[in-house]
C-alpha cells in the first residue's frame with residue numbers, strides 16, 4: 001500500500017505542467033530588435049543603401065540607415081533577414097506618409 005501511495009504521488013508530480021508563458025496578442029519566435037550581426041547582414045544584402053530611395057551614406061555623408069520590419073512587428077512580423085530591410089532615416093520616419 002505504501003508503494004502505491006508513492007506511485008500516486010510520483011504520477012501526480014509528473015502531471016504538473018509548466019506555467020503558460022505570458023505573451024502579447026501576437027506570438028513571435030524572434031525578439032523585436034535585430035542583433036548587430038543580423039543588422040549587418042541585412043545592410044550588406046541591401047548594399048548599405050536605402051531600399052526605398054537608394055540613398056547611401058557613401059553618397060550622402062551623415063545619412064544614417066535604419067533596419068525596418070517589412071511586415072510590422074506589431075502585425076506579427078518576425079525579426080528575420082527576409083522580413084527586414086534597410087531604409088534611410090527619412091524613408092523610415094516617413095514610411096507611413098506618402099513618399
Ligand SMILES: [Zn+2]
Nearest residue numbers: 050053088091
Ligand atoms: Zn530612403
